[in-house]
Amino acid sequence: MGRYFRRKLLIYLLTFFVAVTLDWCIPRFMPGNPIDILISRAGLRGSAVQSMYDYYMGVFGLDLPVWKQYLNFWASLFKGDLGISIYLFPTPVTKVIARAIPYDLFLLIPSILLSWIIGNNFGAFAARSKRLDNSLLPISYILSATPYMWLGILLAWAFCIVVRIFPLAGGYSFAMKPNFSLAFIGSLLSHWVLPFLSLFIVQLGGWAIGMRNMIIYELESDYSHYLKALGMPNKLIRKYAFNNAILPQITGLALKLGEVVAGALATEVVFAYPGIGYLILQAIHNEDYFLLQGCFLFIIIGVLAANFIIDIVYLLVDPRIRAGMAGETA
Amino acid sequence: MRKLVLTALSLVLLVSLALAGCTTPTPQVVVQTVEVEKEVIKTQEVQVIVEATPAPSAEAYPRNETLYTTGVQWGPPSNWNPWNGGGYSIGSVGLIYETLFIYDPLTDTFSPWLAESAEWTDDTTWHVKLREGLTWTDGTPLTADDVKFTMELADPNGAYKVGLAFQNMWKSLNSIDKIDDLNLDFKFKENPPYQEVGFYFMYQVPIVPKHLWEGMSTEDITGGANENPVGSGMYLAELMDQDRAVLVRNDNWWGIKVFGKSPAPKYIVDIVVPSNNVGLGLVLQGGIDLDNNFLPGVASLVKGGYGIKTYYPDAPYMIPANTVQLIFNLKKPPMDDLNFRKAMAYAINVDDIVQNDYAGLVKASDPTGLMPSWEKYIDQDVVKELGWSYDPEKAKQILADAGYKDVDGDNFLEAPDGSKIDLKITCPSGWTDWMAAIQIISRNAETIGLKLTPEYPDYGGWLDSLLKGTLDMSIRNEAQLSSTVYSYYMWVFQHPLETIETAQWGNYGRYENQEAFDLVDQLDRVKVGDDEAIKAITSELQRITLTDLPTIPLWYNGLWAQMSDKVWTNWPSATEGSNHYLPATWRGYWNMTAGLMLLELKPVENP
Numbered sequence: 001m002g003r004y005f006r007r008k009l010l011i012y013l014l015t016f017f018v019a020v021t022l023d024w025c026i027p028r029f030m031p032g033n034p035i036d037i038l039i040s041r042a043g044l045r046g047s048a049v050q051s052m053y054d055y056y057m058g059v060f061g062l063d064l065p066v067w068k069q070y071l072n073f074w075a076s077l078f079k080g081d082l083g084i085s086i087y088l089f090p091t092p093v094t095k096v097i098a099r100a101i102p103y104d105l106f107l108l109i110p111s112i113l114l115s116w117i118i119g120n121n122f123g124a125f126a127a128r129s130k131r132l133d134n135s136l137l138p139i140s141y142i143l144s145a146t147p148y149m150w151l152g153i154l155l156a157w158a159f160c161i162v163v164r165i166f167p168l169a170g171g172y173s174f175a176m177k178p179n180f181s182l183a184f185i186g187s188l189l190s191h192w193v194l195p196f197l198s199l200f201i202v203q204l205g206g207w208a209i210g211m212r213n214m215i216i217y218e219l220e221s222d223y224s225h226y227l228k229a230l231g232m233p234n235k236l237i238r239k240y241a242f243n244n245a246i247l248p249q250i251t252g253l254a255l256k257l258g259e260v261v262a263g264a265l266a267t268e269v270v271f272a273y274p275g276i277g278y279l280i281l282q283a284i285h286n287e288d289y290f291l292l293q294g295c296f297l298f299i300i301i302g303v304l305a306a307n308f309i310i311d312i313v314y315l316l317v318d319p320r321i322r323a324g325m326a327g328e329t330a
Numbered sequence: 331m332r333k334l335v336l337t338a339l340s341l342v343l344l345v346s347l348a349l350a351g352c353t354t355p356t357p358q359v360v361v362q363t364v365e366v367e368k369e370v371i372k373t374q375e376v377q378v379i380v381e382a383t384p385a386p387s388a389e390a391y392p393r394n395e396t397l398y399t400t401g402v403q404w405g406p407p408s409n410w411n412p413w414n415g416g417g418y419s420i421g422s423v424g425l426i427y428e429t430l431f432i433y434d435p436l437t438d439t440f441s442p443w444l445a446e447s448a449e450w451t452d453d454t455t456w457h458v459k460l461r462e463g464l465t466w467t468d469g470t471p472l473t474a475d476d477v478k479f480t481m482e483l484a485d486p487n488g489a490y491k492v493g494l495a496f497q498n499m500w501k502s503l504n505s506i507d508k509i510d511d512l513n514l515d516f517k518f519k520e521n522p523p524y525q526e527v528g529f530y531f532m533y534q535v536p537i538v539p540k541h542l543w544e545g546m547s548t549e550d551i552t553g554g555a556n557e558n559p560v561g562s563g564m565y566l567a568e569l570m571d572q573d574r575a576v577l578v579r580n581d582n583w584w585g586i587k588v589f590g591k592s593p594a595p596k597y598i599v600d601i602v603v604p605s606n607n608v609g610l611g612l613v614l615q616g617g618i619d620l621d622n623n624f625l626p627g628v629a630s631l632v633k634g635g636y637g638i639k640t641y642y643p644d645a646p647y648m649i650p651a652n653t654v655q656l657i658f659n660l661k662k663p664p665m666d667d668l669n670f671r672k673a674m675a676y677a678i679n680v681d682d683i684v685q686n687d688y689a690g691l692v693k694a695s696d697p698t699g700l701m702p703s704w705e706k707y708i709d710q711d712v713v714k715e716l717g718w719s720y721d722p723e724k725a726k727q728i729l730a731d732a733g734y735k736d737v738d739g740d741n742f743l744e745a746p747d748g749s750k751i752d753l754k755i756t757c758p759s760g761w762t763d764w765m766a767a768i769q770i771i772s773r774n775a776e777t778i779g780l781k782l783t784p785e786y787p788d789y790g791g792w793l794d795s796l797l798k799g800t801l802d803m804s805i806r807n808e809a810q811l812s813s814t815v816y817s818y819y820m821w822v823f824q825h826p827l828e829t830i831e832t833a834q835w836g837n838y839g840r841y842e843n844q845e846a847f848d849l850v851d852q853l854d855r856v857k858v859g860d861d862e863a864i865k866a867i868t869s870e871l872q873r874i875t876l877t878d879l880p881t882i883p884l885w886y887n888g889l890w891a892q893m894s895d896k897v898w899t900n901w902p903s904a905t906e907g908s909n910h911y912l913p914a915t916w917r918g919y920w921n922m923t924a925g926l927m928l929l930e931l932k933p934v935e936n937p
């Protein structure tokens with residue numbers, strides 16, 4: 001057990017190091033210089049420019065040799081300092097992200113978990129019924145191939161313009177000040193429903209199809225036939241099939257995470273929903289190295305943490321891994 | 331294990347359902363008084379209409395007292411610092427911090443604001459008299475000391491040396507002398523830059539309180555977030571969040587006495603709208619009262635009875651706010667060849683851009699590039715003699731005469747020296763109207779046999795190519811409506827060509843012509859209002875731009891403004907009997923006449 005975790009942990013640390021290094025490098029490969037953008041936006045002119053240029057280069061540490069910038073980056077990262085956003089100068093990146101991230105978590109975690117759970121159960125259920133299989137399966141195929149953005153626009157059109165049930169933009173009513181009242185929480189939720197649905201629906205289709213195929217495969221396998229021959233009740237056979245079929249789905253969940261995060265970015269833009277999606281887009285346009293690094297750091301940590309949790313879940317649900325480890329220690 | 335997951339799932343579902351249930355107002359929400367409860371019951375009866383609107387008691391900004399705007403903020407608002415030129419939140423200059431005067435570009439007049447009057451007492455002394463009884467919102471009086479302090483922030487030999495846009499003014503300023511609390515004299519060297527004094531000191535420089543800013547470091551002055559701004563203006567900063575910034579009316583504002591009325595909206599909520607579809611939807615629903623984003627196809631909505639208004643009821647609908655110009659890299663062949671540029675001028679079908687890209691929302695530019703507000707300076711004789719219009723045959727002829735021909739048979743012309751022409755025209759990715767425009771320009775170039783490929787880099791990379799002069803061709807529109815045509819020519823002929831890239835504002839093609847540069851400097855030294863002298867100099871400058879074509883003016887980008895009549899009326903409009911202020915929330919427009927618009931707005935009864 002300990003060895004399993006030590007090895008996993010080592011792999012995760014290595015992945016983290018490589019990912020963060022790439023995260024640091026990639027923005028810096030972009031042509032252009034963020035300080036130019038900052039200064040040109042501030043409308044500074046003439047002799048004023050040189051002094052401000054030097055000042056900002058110093059503030060952001062961009063006047064240092066590249067290797068030093070890289071080392072400084074790691075040093076301040078461990079101090080929890082992600083630098084100052086250039087685009088939203090002078091707000092610290094940690095503050096920008098801290099304001100945005102609750103919205104992302106609130107959107108991502110429920111949509112990922114609920115779509116996975118409901119999708120799998122529904123897929124397993126559909127695999128048993130010819131009629132369901134014929135009618136709902138094609139719909140699932142269409143849904144799973146739907147771009148998040150497109151579905152988002154459709155939903156916004158249907159529920160915000162045609163039938164005005166949900167608000168079109170923002171994280172909460174523009175007439176409100178954040179406070180701890182039921183009305184405010186209600187407003188938060190009504191703004192959350194459509195972005196959530198657009199993520200949820202697209203993911204749901206994928207999981208349902210996957211599960212349906214797995215169940216049919218499992219029901220055709222030898223052990224199912226054997227159980228059937230023994231006269232076991234159908235319910236029990238299906239339970240075994242489900243237990244086996246869920247394993248690849250868990251792996252799939254780990255693989256899917258990155259894609260969902262990208263989908264959330266598009267969704268946030270469509271619904272003008274606060275979160276890091278729109279920040280990333282703007283950070284790229286403005287070459288805001290620090291904000292971009294910060295946002296991706298969050299994604300890296302999120303995806304790695306989720307994978308780690310899935311590893312543990314695997315351990316719990318797959319007796320073979322437990323058995324394998326028991327063999328190791330013996 | 332599965333049981334655990336399922337239990338957790340149902341818990342999540344239950345909680346979400348329970349919370350989702352709160353969206354509809356229930357008596358539980360407010361139980362304090364009987365009256366409120368009655369109201370809640372009423373709301374439930376008409377639930378179909380107000381479903382998404384939470385219980386009224388929770389609203390901090392009642393709809394009929396709030397002006398919703400968008401178009402100024404492209405990301406989360408980050409500061410209230412008036413010195414953060416392109417980054418301050420809505421109204422930091424104009425509504426919170428104020429200028430000595432305001433300027434109306436449509437009538438070309440200055441009106442007193444913080445200052446009561448200003449005049450040149452002799453050729454080098456500019457006397458400013460402040461209004462009596464001005465105070466900062468913390469109660470401290472606003473005096474000549476504050477004005478002097480503000481102007482001296484940028485003094486390169488002063489205590490702060492802040493690199494502000496008006497720093498260059500100190501090259502011609504000797505000193506600013508306070509006479510008493512209301513009067514000061516600006517003492518200039520010989521030959522002061524009158525036009526720039528009118529531009530910067532009269533309505534661009536926001537006056538900040540000395541007692542709060544004098545203890546700050548230079549870095550904090552330019553870069554600080556200034557979270558609790560103390561200004562003098564008609565609004566106070568209330569809130570900054572991810573997707574909004576909020577202002578609340580200053581009921582002690584000096585202007586209430588002077589104008590006899592206060593701004594109509596108690597609150598201004600400025601919303602960050604990241605995409606056109608959201609912006610359009612909000613305007614149509616009446617969720618936004620004033621939208622200053624470019625909304626494609628808005629002309630059909632104005633005509634379609636959706637309650638959306640624009641400044642002009644007919645084309646071009648919007649007030650021209652700046653001139654979009656084709657810019658050439660004059661340091662690269664073949665753009666350095668006048669014949670090539672001339673052929674491009676005849677080849678571009680601006681009407682196609684106006685009609686098909688903008689659906690009539692913009693107006694084709696005069697060949698001089700001067701906006702309608704500067705029409706009086708246009709020298710029609712020069713335009714008649716040297717101007718151009720769309721004529722691809724003539725463009726082909728110019729190229730043929732200059733020796734451009736297709737040598738290798740690929741249907742594209744080669745330069746007279748035989749080298750291949752394969753150029754790029756760029757604009758930032760995501761600027762959809764411009765992307766369509768450069769596609770049209772690229773097609774126009776192709777018809778006369780020039781290979782010009784449209785490309786859409788990120789904003790950063792695009793700006794970099796302009797600043798460093800690595801571009802081939804692009805389009806740009808920085809010189810905005812202003813009090814002086816000098817600002818337009820300074821943009822076209824920006825000089826000296828700075829050695830470091832970031833100093834570049836305008837003249838991205840690196841056009842060099844000492845005669846033009848001297849004329850621009852001369853123009854700066856003409857007294858404000860001396861139109862004859864301005865005409866004489868600009869006529870020369872027009873001759874140069876039309877002969878040498880350092881840029882090609884294409885069309886006037888509009889002051890995009892979509893106004894909704896659902897909650898507020900009496901919007902600015904060109905129609906008779908309306909006010910003719912600028913319907914703008916953009917930076918630099920509140921200190922023109924946009925602030926006056928707020929005084930004129932009228933709430934709709936029972937919106």
